[in-house]
C-alpha cells in the first residue's frame with residue numbers, strides 16, 4: 669500500500685459513516701511523498717518529537733496524527749505561513765521525522781467522525797450513543813449528582829484528578845460532551861450548542877479558564893478529562909482497525925502522554941509552614957523562592 673492508497677482507504681471509511689468523500693482542509697499528507705510504500709504505521713494523538721522517535725525505532729515509516737503537526741499563531745489558523753516552519757518546535761519535529769524516514773499524515777475531523785467522538789461517549793458508559801449521528805448529540809445519563817459524576821469520570825479514565833466547576837450537589841441527567849478541545853475558548857460555540865440541545869452537565873476533553881467561566885455563567889457544571897484523554901481511545905481504536913484491515917502491516921497505537929505533570933512541593937511547603945508557625949514573616953520574594961524548590 670502506498671500513502672495515496674492509505675488516503676483512499678480512509679476516505680472509504682469516512683463515507684461508510686456518512687462523511688464526505690474528501691479530507692478536511694487541515695488534513696492530509698504534511699510531510700513525505702504520496703508515492704511512498706507504507707512499511708509500518710504509528711498512530712498518535714499528536715506527532716510529538718517523542719512519538720516520531722518511537723515510530724522510527726519501531727520500523728514504521730508513516731505517522732498518522734490527529735492534532736496539529738506544524739504549530740502556528742492562532743491568527744494564521746487558516747493561513748499557515750512558511751516562516752512558521754522555522755519555529756523551534758516545528759523544526760525539531762521535522763528533523764525527527766526526516767531522521768527517522770517518516771511521512772506524516774494528519775487526520776483530524778475525519779477521525780473524530782469515524783470513531784473519536786463515539787469512543788469517548790462509549791468510554792463514559794453512555795448506553796445510547798447512536799453512533800455516527802453527527803455532532804449535534806447530547807446524552808441522557810442515569811440521574812446523579814455532579815460530584816458523583818466527576819468521581820466516576822475520574823475512575824473511568826484513571827485520572828489523578830479532575831478539574832470541575834459548578835455545584836457538586838446539583839442533580840443532572842443529560843450530558844453534552846465537548847470532547848478534545850471543544851471546551852476551549854476557541855470553540856465555545858460547541859458548548860453553547862450542547863446547552864441548546866438540553867445538556868445540564870458538560871463532560872469535556874480540555875477546558876481553559878474561558879471555557880470554565882462560560883459554563884459557570886451559563887449555569888452548567890463542567891467536568892474536564894483532558895484533550896488527549898478524551899481522544900486517544902479513538903486513536904488506538906483506529907490503530908486496531910488498521911491492523912485488522914491490513915493484517916501484514918506493522919501497526920502501532922502510540923500511548924500518548926499528558927504534556928504536563930502535577931507536582932506537590934512538600935519540602936517548600938514545610939519550610940513556609942515552619943516559618944509561619946514560629947511567627948516569622950517571610951518577605952514576598954522569599955516565599956516565591958521557597959516555592960521554586
Ligand SMILES: [Fe+2]
Nearest residue numbers: 735848849899
Ligand atoms: Fe483535538
